[in-house]
Amino acid sequence: MSLDPEFAAALDAHSMEIDEVIALKLQAYAETMWRWNEQLNLTRHTTWDLFVSRDLRDCLQLAPLLEAGEEVLDLGSGNGVPGIPLAILRPDIEVSLAESVAKRANALGEIIEELGLPVPVYAARGEDLLEDFRFSSVVSRAVGSIAKFCRWIEPHWASVDRLLLIKGPKWVEERGEARHLGSLANLQLRRIATYPLGDDEASEGVILQIWPSGPRGARYN
Numbered sequence: 300m301s302l303d304p305e306f307a308a309a310l311d312a313h314s315m316e317i318d319e320v321i322a323l324k325l326q327a328y329a330e331t332m333w334r335w336n337e338q339l340n341l342t343r344h345t346t347w348d349l350f351v352s353r354d355l356r357d358c359l360q361l362a363p364l365l366e367a368g369e370e371v372l373d374l375g376s377g378n379g380v381p382g383i384p385l386a387i388l389r390p391d392i393e394v395s396l397a398e399s400v401a402k403r404a405n406a407l408g409e410i411i412e413e414l415g416l417p418v419p420v421y422a423a424r425g426e427d428l429l430e431d432f433r434f435s436s437v438v439s440r441a442v443g444s445i446a447k448f449c450r451w452i453e454p455h456w457a458s459v460d461r462l463l464l465i466k467g468p469k470w471v472e473e474r475g476e477a478r479h480l481g482s483l484a485n486l487q488l489r490r491i492a493t494y495p496l497g498d499d500e501a502s503e504g505v506i507l508q509i510w511p512s513g514p515r516g517a518r519y520n
């Protein structure tokens with residue numbers, strides 16, 4: 300397999316330099332996922348430019364924030380973003396995917412198998428998995444507001460060290476809502492990455508880290 304010239308051009312246009320072996324795996328992921336997208340509603344990002352500028356950009360920002368050996372859950376994986384690109388970009392971390400819609404979880408399982416990645420897929424609500432499993436980081440994009448995540452994870456902080464949420468410009472409003480509802484009581488929230496989204500100059504993506512205050516969250520204080 301060789302690199303699709305349109306994928307290479309999109310990487311170039313967005314100034315992303317990726318090792319060719321990794322780029323080929325990312326290409327295989329996008330192509331396999333797009334095949335499944337013809338039957339299931341997995342993504343609207345069906346061009347190389349959208350894949351690179353919307354999906355890969357977020358994953359490339361998230362990848363360096365994880366430490367070697369981490370056990371990471373992608374909650375609400377849908378089409379596999381960010382979990383699958385993350386597993387490709389960072390083979391030194393253990394990624395699992397949670398997707399509550401059975402048909403999508405099944406497609407994710409097939410995509411993972413085709414790519415030969417060591418990534419378990421759970422057809423379950425991510426927060427329910429935390430009854431039985433422990434993860435150092437729960438990562439997520441486009442699944443719920445900050446307040447909703449705080450509510451989901453609230454009973455399970457013994458099973459999670461931190462949440463890493465990929466958000467767009469509305470994150471400030473969401474933080475306001477979460478504060479208003481008291482959802483952030485006993486939690487810390489820090490923006491640990493900010494990057495241009497490219498659609499217009501003012502539009503920024505962020506990665507928010509949320510973790511428990513006090514001794515339980517000592518490693519991130």
Ligand SMILES: C[S@@+](CC[C@H](N)C(=O)[O-])C[C@H]1O[C@@H](n2cnc3c(N)ncnc32)[C@H](O)[C@@H]1O
Binds near residue numbers: 379380425439
């Ligand atoms: C809008 S899609 C986002 C998919 C992907 N993360 C992305 O950024 O493109 C949200 C997905 O999360 C799933 N979902 C929503 N709540 C969930 C939960 N509590 N646990 C697991 N999956 C969930 C939905 O079924 C849907 O597939």
